[in-house]
Amino acid sequence: MTWTTRPRSEIGPLAAIVAGRGPRVVLLHGVGLRAEAWARQIDALTVGGFSVIAPDMPGHGDGPMAEGLTDLQGYAERVLGCLDEPAVVAGHSMGAMIALDLAARYPERLRGVMAVNAIFRRGAEAKQAVTTRVAALDGMQAADPTGTLARWFGDAPSVERAACELWLKDCDPAGYKAAYSVFAAEDGPPAGALESLRMPAFFLTGSEEPNSTPQMSRAMAALVPDGRAEVIALAAHMMPMTHADAVNRKLLDFASECQP
Secondary structure, three states, X not given: OOOOOOOOEEEOOEEEEEEOOOOEEEEEOXXXXXXXXXXXXXXXXXXXXXXXXXXXXXXXXXXXXXXXXXXXXXXXXXXXXXXXXXXXXXXXXXXXXHHHHHHHHOHHHEEEEEEEOOOOOOOHHHHHHHHHHHHOOOOOOOOOOHHXXXXXXXXXXXXXXXXXXXXXXXXXXXXXXXXXXXXXXXXXXXXXXXXXXXXXXXXXXXOOOOOOOHHHHHHHHHHOOOEEEEEEOOOXXXXXXXXXXXXXXHHHHHHHXXXX
């Protein structure tokens, strides 16, 4: 598959891919990416009878940069325009953190939340690594994507890797720095927020994921009254792209289960 750019609609302050008819699913991408990172899921959901909104984060894709975004709540509140009707919200990486924040603070707007490759209580080495990466960003020049691509894909070339390289290079440097600064400062949702969730919550990651580990997903799921975790074998951080069929099955089943 090639990850071609798709048309956008304006949803409040965001630019978003809008597709399909039916119960709503909102898809939130991670740092340095754009809504097309969910392309395979958008197609599967629309064929499966859902409507989809996949926004670009500020400073990503076609999303204009916004001033004053210094915390996770600020990013989450910009997504509220996508939730003018109850929706299942699925997020990947930082998008998962935004999705969980929305679930905790605006439960009446969500039917369920799916966190894909989410972090929870990083170890000391991982904390130092993200802190070091933030310190190297000046917000004016695009960050060298070499290290990021190696973490996500290893050394093997692929169409998925090539697409992510292009998106990382095209990302607004200020938007990338703002988002990555928030991502680095966060350590996953508070335990109390997870314990208070009164909706289905699904935590999905890959067996080969070194940063958003299976242990993290299982720990979060254990705190949610209606939580569960699953691990996709041989998948790593970019599994919505690299293991799309497996992710699609999980997402379609979960979105269907969440409908009244």
